[in-house]
Amino acid sequence: MRTPRIEINLSKIAYNVKKIVQLYSSKGISVIGVTKGVCGEPMIANTFLKNGIDILGDSRIANLQRMRNAGIQCPFLLLRLPSISEIDYVVKYADMSLNSEIGVINKISENAIKNNTKHKIILMIELGDLREGILPSDLEYTVKEVLKLKGVKIAGIGTNLGCFGGVVPDDKNMNYLSSLARDIENKFEISMEFISGGNSANYNWVKSTKDVGEINNVRLGELLLVGRNSLDDNKIHGLYSDAFTLIAEVIESKVKCSIPYGKIGFDAFGNSPKFEDRGQIKRIILGIGRQDIMHSALIPRLDIDILGASSDHLILDAKDKNFNVGDEVAFDVKYGAMLSAMSSPYIFKKYINE
Numbered sequence: 001m002r003t004p005r006i007e008i009n010l011s012k013i014a015y016n017v018k019k020i021v022q023l024y025s026s027k028g029i030s031v032i033g034v035t036k037g038v039c040g041e042p043m044i045a046n047t048f049l050k051n052g053i054d055i056l057g058d059s060r061i062a063n064l065q066r067m068r069n070a071g072i073q074c075p076f077l078l079l080r081l082p083s084i085s086e087i088d089y090v091v092k093y094a095d096m097s098l099n100s101e102i103g104v105i106n107k108i109s110e111n112a113i114k115n116n117t118k119h120k121i122i123l124m125i126e127l128g129d130l131r132e133g134i135l136p137s138d139l140e141y142t143v144k145e146v147l148k149l150k151g152v153k154i155a156g157i158g159t160n161l162g163c164f165g166g167v168v169p170d171d172k173n174m175n176y177l178s179s180l181a182r183d184i185e186n187k188f189e190i191s192m193e194f195i196s197g198g199n200s201a202n203y204n205w206v207k208s209t210k211d212v213g214e215i216n217n218v219r220l221g222e223l224l225l226v227g228r229n230s231l232d233d234n235k236i237h238g239l240y241s242d243a244f245t246l247i248a249e250v251i252e253s254k255v256k257c258s259i260p261y262g263k264i265g266f267d268a269f270g271n272s273p274k275f276e277d278r279g280q281i282k283r284i285i286l287g288i289g290r291q292d293i294m295h296s297a298l299i300p301r302l303d304i305d306i307l308g309a310s311s312d313h314l315i316l317d318a319k320d321k322n323f324n325v326g327d328e329v330a331f332d333v334k335y336g337a338m339l340s341a342m343s344s345p346y347i348f349k350k351y352i353n354e
């Protein structure tokens, strides 16, 4: 079979979705399925929808377009703040979007009015992770301004932690979001559909908290797809973390030194590489490289070590294993490796449905 390839086990994704939807709904929290890590792949989107998810979210218009063109019918949420230059497409392809800029929301409203529709807005609140979000002190003013616009409706508020700053969702920041939601609903006499607490990084909080407060929604990709939570880099017990398998092929297998010899300059990427002296080792080269995959997010299924990669080659220490050219080597993927593999036109995609 062709290599390199990524094998995608849809049954394992389906299992993860059912399991998580069940857990979160027992706490009163609905799940938006996030497809950006798989480029909006329609087969995976449909697996989300068939197993308890009603709304899909993606950060890119191109992926929303791909899913709509594949005939997927559900409400779509645009996760990345809309660019002014793409407002036409935002209103056309997304039913709602996450927003933090009144100037952008204004443009969305104008466009929605022109197209005789209403676009839903979830206002993002900055709670410390320092990616997108309105400062809490500006929230009231922003809501007041958005309520004047006829082409948009405030569908809720939300936040995103554990992404840029690595801030951990806990009772303190989640209760704060709940209190902001209550304040807004009371002050403006509106009722909001979504109090959206975050992403996969909220898993430990959702599991352990005694009181979710007003939080009634999250947006999940990583947890459903690779059964992991980037905050603590652990596999989640009870979920499949091997729904995706990356497979590459041995193109050289030789015993060589573990330390380069000759006068040493920079490597292909401008780094000056450091190597551990392991003596003579069984070195294998796989036909996959940095142009295809984020190799730091690959985990070999066998007890062998990744030494490094150039653009098109991945180099491993096979340790006590024996490989011949033509052999296949399998890896678990963490989120970054899944994302790069799914985005690469050089990696063949194979779907498995047990």
Ligand SMILES: *Cc1c(COP(=O)(O)O)cnc(C)c1O
Pocket (backbone or CB within 6 Å): 034, 036, 037, 059, 079, 080, 098, 160, 198, 199, 200, 201, 219, 220, 221, 222, 223
């Ligand atoms: C990517 C993203 C998510 C989903 O994150 P996961 O870690 O994959 O669950 C949720 N919300 C926003 C705003 C995002 O950008």
